[in-house]
Amino acid sequence: MHDRFAGPADPRPAHVGADELRDRLARLRVRIGAEGLDALLVFAPESHYWATGLDTGGYVFFQCGIVPVQGDLTLLTRRPDLAQARDTSLYPDIRVWYDAVDAAPAAELRAILAEKGLAGARIGIERATYGLTAANGRAVDIALDGFCTLIDADHLIRRMRLxxxxxxxxxxxxxxxxxxxxxxxxxxxxxxxxxxxxxxxxxxxxxxxxxxxxxxxxxxxxxxxxxxxxxxxxxxxxxxxxxxxxxxxxxxxxxxxxxxxxxxxxxxxxxxxxxxxxxxxxxxxxxxxxxxxxxxxxxxxxxxxxxxxxxxxxxxxxxxxxxxxxxxxxxxxxxxxxxxxxxxxxxxxxxxxxxxxxxxxxxxxxxxxxxxxxxxxxxxxxxxxxxxxxx
The missing domain is CATH 3.90.230.10 (Creatinase/methionine aminopeptidase superfamily)
Structure with missing residues (x-):
């Protein structure tokens, strides 16, 4: 199982002000709801960076942000990315999965979504990204099969970033x-x-x-x-x-x-x-x-x-x-x-x-x-x- 850590009390991203990030995040939540979605699974590193300030290379393994229309954001990432996530991002809830022979971060993602009451929900997902390999994408599909409805939503943050x-x-x-x-x-x-x-x-x-x-x-x-x-x-x-x-x-x-x-x-x-x-x-x-x-x-x-x-x-x-x-x-x-x-x-x-x-x-x-x-x-x-x- 993953461990849970509190996010930053006062994030200080280097490239823009925290207030601008908060405004982007508020607009993103409105867009998620307007598309009939209950939450968005963020896998693209550029999306993490734009919406929350997260600046880390953890996307090469398995790194997913959960952005619900309402409620706290959650980041699921590895232990080497914890300090950077706390210092650079708006994620208030950071979950860490650990490398092991039986590591299954996609299953841990499902557990977090269940905890958030998102069973049966319509959830957007970013697939067209280097941050989600074919193998990890398949693992997510298997883990969430029958749990929720996944909707391709690569365009959502992409259009806002342009x-x-x-x-x-x-x-x-x-x-x-x-x-x-x-x-x-x-x-x-x-x-x-x-x-x-x-x-x-x-x-x-x-x-x-x-x-x-x-x-x-x-x-x-x-x-x-x-x-x-x-x-x-x-x-x-x-x-x-x-x-x-x-x-x-x-x-x-x-x-x-x-x-x-x-x-x-x-x-x-x-x-x-x-x-x-x-x-x-x-x-x-x-x-x-x-x-x-x-x-x-x-x-x-x-x-x-x-x-x-x-x-x-x-x-x-x-x-x-x-x-x-x-x-x-x-x-x-x-x-x-x-x-x-x-x-x-x-x-x-x-x-x-x-x-x-x-x-x-x-x-x-x-x-x-x-x-x-x-x-x-x-x-x-x-x-x-x-x-x-x-x-």
Whole structure:
């Protein structure tokens, strides 16, 4: 059986004020009730962080928050996460399950729900998250079968998190400044003969020395032919006198990410690559112009396709061209859904923070060029928060 501990009397989250967290939690409870639910099972670490301030990596095992429409919140977590839960979160009731051969946290979750009088209730659950593995999800389904009705509710906190508060925007602006500084440091370090991993080191050192955190993924630093790849690849590569390096990374502060993509060129680029760079710059301008309140997020994707396809780069571009940003945990800085792609009807709203990017990688020529910026949706359009030069 689990042990029970009292939560914090006066939580002091680092990234926003406790009063803002309490307001979010109150609004969340209203939303839970409005959807005809009696409670929500929170498994996504980003949801814990946004709604209660909980900042811990315990989601890699089994960590569940119970948010009822009425009554105290409860967190079920492991012993190593107890102190952090008490110091960072609004959870007043913390239950700890212990590692053992017969450990069954899903069964302990059922016992807690029964204690709260939620037998026969309609309970929302977050499934589309790194915080609930397939194995743990199956264990929850088995444990709660016949006990209550589980309703998929991944959208509930997700939609509330998309529009950022003034305090969140302030943190992201600081992260964006770190991203710009990291690009400058990488450009200054780029030279023939060095390993491209040196650029990775300069990137992380700039972010960390500037007061930021380790990002939840990356950085991506792809040189030579690797520059056409859409993902990072293991092992450093030595830069040549004439070379290309596509960098994409998140500068992170209090879990909030500001992403940037740039291309570093060594030596005189061929005319074909200069044309790539000019086209990507036009595409980025068109994408930012399309990012307006009330428009579908797919309009950004349509602008991306329109410019790149007209220039003959259909074969070298990606189908999707960006995503929202926010506070995320490992393994990704991508805060999705919604992805930015043509045809996506999701409405753009003021306060959303997005990362549109245009990446060209030509497998035939081996040439690449990419750029991307963190933007804030304003009441009238979009503001670029990352402003490092493209070249």
């Amino acid at each position: 529009v950022k508060s003034a305090s969140e925007v302030a943190v992201i602006r600081r992260a964006a400044a770190l991203a710009d500084a990291a690009v400058a440091a990488m450009r200054a370090a780029a030279a023939p003969g060095i390993l491209d991993s040196v650029l990775t080191a300069r990137c992380l050192a700039t972010i960390l020395e500037g007061g930021g955190d380790m990002p939840p993924a990356g950085p991506l630093v792809n040189s030579g032919r690797r520059a056409i790849y859409g993902r990072g690849v293991a092992g450093p590569r030595r830069l040549e006198p004439r070379d290309q390096v596509v960098v994409e990374f998140a500068a992170t502060l209090h879990r909030y990410n500001a992403c940037i993509e740039r291309t570093i060129l060594l030596g005189e680029p061929p005319a074909a690559q200069r044309r790539m760079a000019e086209t990507v710059a036009r595409a980025m301008d068109a994408m930012v112009d399309a990012a307006r309140p009330g428009a579908p997020i797919g309009a950004i994707g349509e602008a991306h396709r329109r410019v790149l396809d007209a220039a003959g780069y259909t074969h070298a571009r990606f189908a999707a061209c960006g995503y929202p940003l926010g506070a995320t945990f490992r393994p990704s800085w991508m805060d999705v859904p919604p992805m930015i792609h043509a045809g996506n009807p999701w409405p753009i709203e003021p306060g959303m923070v997005l990362f549109p990017h245009a990446m060209l990688g030509d497998a035939e020529t081996g040439l690449a060029f990419g750029a991307g910026d963190t933007i804030l949706i304003t009441p009238t359009g979009a503001e670029r928060l990352t402003v490092a030069p493209f070249l």
